[in-house]
Amino acid sequence: MPHPAQESALPLSQFVRLLKTAAVVFAAGAASSPAFADQLDDIRKKQEIVIGTEAQFPPFEYLEDGKIVGYASDLLQLVAADLPGVRLNQLDVPWPAILPGLSAGKFDFVVTSVTVTRERAEQYAFTVPIAEATVALVKRKGDTSITKPEDIAGKAVGSQTASAQLKALQAFDEKLRGAGAGVDGITEYVSFDEAYADLAAGRIDAVSQALSNLAPLVKARGDMFEIVGPTIGPKTYYAWAGRKDPASASLVKLFSDGIAKANASGKMAELQMKWFGFTMEVPADAVPEPTM
Template sequence: MNKPLRSLVFSLLGALALVTATPGWSQTDDLLARIKTNKEITIATEARYAPFEYVDNGKIVGYDADLMAYVLKSIPDVKVKQLDLPFQGLLPGLDAKRFDIVVTAVTVNKDRVSHFAFTVPVADATTGVLLRNGDTSIKSPDDLNGKIVGSQTGSAQLQALQALDKKLKDAGGPGIKQIKQYVAFDEAYADLAVGRLDAVAQSVANLGPLMKSRPGVFTLLPQTIGPKSYFAWVARKDSDSAALVKLFSDGIARANRDGTMKKLQEKWFGSTMDVPADAVPVPSI
């Protein structure tokens, strides 16, 4: 090998060694490391799900927003870029890597757990039934036979409602007359208030504050439908996101144990709820 060529080879090898040894360049960095390096995290939310998250004076506020601020104290130099998207686009967008994590009330169920990584729970998601105040025709879930009931497209509450419909039919009843699906729950509440729906299936955690904000309009069926379930936040189920999921889960668990979670529940729901701090319970549906 002639001297100029040899010098070129050694120069290239030296440059390669320098680049591969440079911190921050390594392709082995995971998502959390990149977030810390770039000093920005992209978070997706459905800000039409009060009191978990909603827009007030152009700002996303709510229970999840306050809890997220508490969790992110562990990475104080990181700027939050928060996207407000329809619920139906959150998990597909997460899958497509359009954002780093979903911080909104997502019910843990079997189908989602098989594909995504959940944090520890942030709230109770058990499904309740909202009724129009003064409607005495519905006193139990069985009375939803022949009724028109609404819920949100893609939600676990819709899944619980569909399971109830099957149960009613299996018991020999006609089942629910029509299950109407909505992009957002606010549309379903409006239809219930004016009589276009007989009931709405939604989490009990959401319904208490709704009835308080609109006194005399709605009432709640005493019985819930479907099994006990929980809300949590969601990330991709891969090694790249594992450290980020742990950071969020550890922060939520810390808030659960030090009383912060209960204070935020009182602030946003007017009551508290018990949620596990150590793990995501195995969903039954």
């Protein structure tokens, strides 16, 4: 195709007008593309929403007879009442792939226990909290060499890869090193179940995990595990997450409003008693400022 300057039959003024017209057409096409559409409207039209969940995080979400169950699953059913006629297509996704998968558009929304951190809040849109996520340590029952968090200095510890609980453990290790001695290695696991198995087998000495997860674990396996007090990190919260863009804003609001309604009505407290055996006071009016 000849260069525009070589098109003797087309005056320059007409060529400029054609360029302007093409720019308008391109802009109109871009504005109507899926990237600029409203995600919630699209979901209602398709009558399906794809949810990403890490079903390896009891009692929040886990597999039972091939079905995803738990606290978050029950809470999701309450929120989904605001999406009548929309089918829930819930995928079980390993934790390291959850947030990258959301960014890549593999699913519409993340319904799993995502700790609200500053770094994540810059990239993702969070709902109001679903539970507290403050981090503590768990050890083997009867291990008298660990009576307080500082006693993990010189010991092997573990947590989940890419998790806020791992980040809290690493920060606590830095604090210990500043005082003279840090831990003797941190092992990262794909799932917490793997970390608990290594702890039980004596391959590591402690695991960092949210206290809200550890309490039910110790209740069920009090013969094997014991919580080490006090907590090792600042007060943090779990929330669900969507993409942080204008197209996703209405969907994030629908989920956030649904969680807030469950909180205000007392339904959230009922579910917490069912799955944890205790209740957690979490904000219902806004996403709290991240503390880590």
